Amino acid sequence: MSHRDTADRAAEALTTALAPIVEGGSPPGLTWGIDxxxxxxxxxxGRLDAEHSRATAADTIYRISSVTKPVTAVAALAxxxxxxxxxxxxxxxxxxxLADPRVLRRPDGPLEETEPASRPITVEDLLSFQLGQGMDFRALGSPAPLDTAMAEAGVATGPPAPxxxxxxxxxxAVLGGFPLRHQPGQRWLYNTGAEVLGVLIARxxxxSLGAVLAERVLGPLGMRDTGFSVPAAASERFGACFWPPDPETGTVGVYDPPDGQWASPPVFEGGDAGLVSxxxxxxxxxxMLRDGGAIGRTRVLLPGSVxxxxxxxxxxxxxxxxxxxxxxxxxxxxxxxxTLAPTPSVVGSYGWDGGLGSAWRxxxxxxxxxxxxxNEALSFPHPTAMIDAFWSVLAESVPLT
Known part of the structure; x- marks a missing residue:
């Protein structure tokens, strides 16, 4: 089967599988793409807004949240x-x-009980999320003293709000005043490494991080609709981001309105979750990554970096x-x-999902x-039924080469 036939078959299967889910109202709208x-x-x-007055389109702009992380990583590797x-x-x-950090003796222990870091935090630690600071998925709902103190100081990890x-x-400066949760290189902890990486790139x-992304990634690739805010001229292609329906009442709340957090340049350009695209x-x-770091004659990374x-x-x-x-x-x-052990039933050698309803592999x-x-946020840090259905259809309709 030709690539054209495969793409056509997959597109038809995706529409058939996803349309009933969107008609059920969760998510209100989506755009998908395959190459x-x-x-x-x-x-x-589906639709862009609660009033159902605007339909989604191929060029609809979305908050991509943690799919920002790979984009920031490519800029860093460049x-x-x-x-x-x-x-x-x-x-x-x-x-x-972040020089000479202290480290908690126990990640759930008091902030006063610390020891010196066994080694400095490196650039690779930021990219591999092993700097010793960040979100512990397995401890969600059970905040330690460090979590409480960081939240009170305004540096807790949470949903993006630039x-x-x-x-x-x-x-x-505030983050650096807290001890690390683990020794550098010891554990994988989510998100904070990408936030710090964005600041490192700027310095x-x-x-600014935005300027570096534009020069090294977005500009060369012609990613004209990707950035840290939505310009006024493109606002008609941008809608609200919704919470999932309340399981008891069915009420749908708004996480962020069209004129909210991404309607103007942000206070903080988050290398972790700040982009729209x-x-x-x-x-x-x-x-570009699939093809070894280049699109045609435009090279962003060397194959070794990819x-x-x-x-x-x-x-x-x-x-x-x-x-x-x-x-x-x-x-x-x-x-x-x-992906550690790829199988025919699993799509994706590598990629990532975003908590505001995005997925790329x-x-x-x-x-x-x-x-x-x-345009629907996740209610927990793992893929939704919609995302799982997307990958399941592709696993069945796009054969291994």
């Missing part, structure tokens, strides 16, 4: 390639707030103790989740890049 070795198909279902950064360099050289975030320098280049932009980003980014960096013990997925099937590379064995963007 099978250059054959691209995009579809849109800076590694040109010598601006080095993976083994201590971040304290550029981020003195206008409410502390400015970068202030945020890092290393003497400009479109399916088309993210398919181009995914195809390989390093998409290779698992976690040990079996780290994954078992605290990994990116509850079933232990996913490791972590440099800013991206990595590349599957090198299928020649596939796939993106699903919705």
């Amino acid at each position: 099978v070795d250059g054959e691209r198909r995009v579809g849109a279902l 800076l590694v390639e040109d010598g601006t950064l080095a993976l083994d360099a201590p971040v304290g050289d550029l981020l003195p707030e 206008q409410q975030h502390l400015p970068a320098d202030e945020w890092l 290393a280049t003497g400009t 479109t399916v088309d932009d993210l398919l181009t980003f995914g195809a 390989a390093a980014m998409t290779t698992n960096r976690l040990t079996k013990a780290q994954i078992a103790a605290h990994g990116p997925s509850p079933d232990g099937s996913t490791g972590w590379g440099l800013g991206v989740g990595v 590349n599957d090198t064995a299928r020649g596939l890049s796939a993106v699903l963007l919705t």
Whole structure:
């Protein structure tokens, strides 16, 4: 079967499977896209707003939340390639707030019981989420003294809200005043590494994270609708982000309105979860990585950097103790989740999901890049039935090459 026929078959199957879910109202709307070795198909279902007055479209702009992380990682690796950064360099050289950190003797212990860090935090620690600070998925709902203190100081990890975030320098100063949860390199902890990485990129280049992303990633790839806010000229393509329906009442709340957190340039350009984008932009980003770091003659990364980014960096013990997925099937590379044991029934060699309803994966064995963007936030840090259905359909309709 040709790539064109495969893409057509997958597109038809996706529409058939996803349309009834959207008609049920959760999520209110979505846009999906696939790229099978250059054959691209995009579809849109549902509505942008609670009034059902605007339909989603191929060019609808969504809050991509944690799918921001791989984009930030690519920019960082481009800076590694040109010598601006080095993976083994201590971040304290550029981020003195994180030089010589203290570490809790017990992650759930009192803040006064600390010990010196066994080694400096490195650039690679930020990318691999092993700096010793961040969200512990397995401890959600059971805050330790460190969690409580960080929340009171305004540096807790939570759903993205770029206008409410502390400015970068202030945020890092407050963060650096707390002890690490674990020794650098000891455990995988979510999110904070990408936030710190964005600040590091800005300081290393003497400009803003947004400017670096535009120069190194977004501009070269023609990702015109990706950024940290939605310009007024594009506001008609941007809608609300909703909470899932209340299980008892069915009421749908609004997480963020169209004129909310992303309607103007943010106080903090979050390398963790701050970007908005479109399916088309993210398919181009995914195809660049799938094809070894280049689109046509436009090269963003060297193949070796792509390989390093998409290779698992976690040990079996780290994954078992605290990994990116509850079933232990996913490791972590440099800013991206990595599938540990690919099988024909699982789509994706690497990729990541976002808590505001986004998902992206590349599957090198299928020649596939796939993106699903919705306007409904997740109620927990794992994929929804909608996201699972998306990947299940692709597993059945896009064969291994």
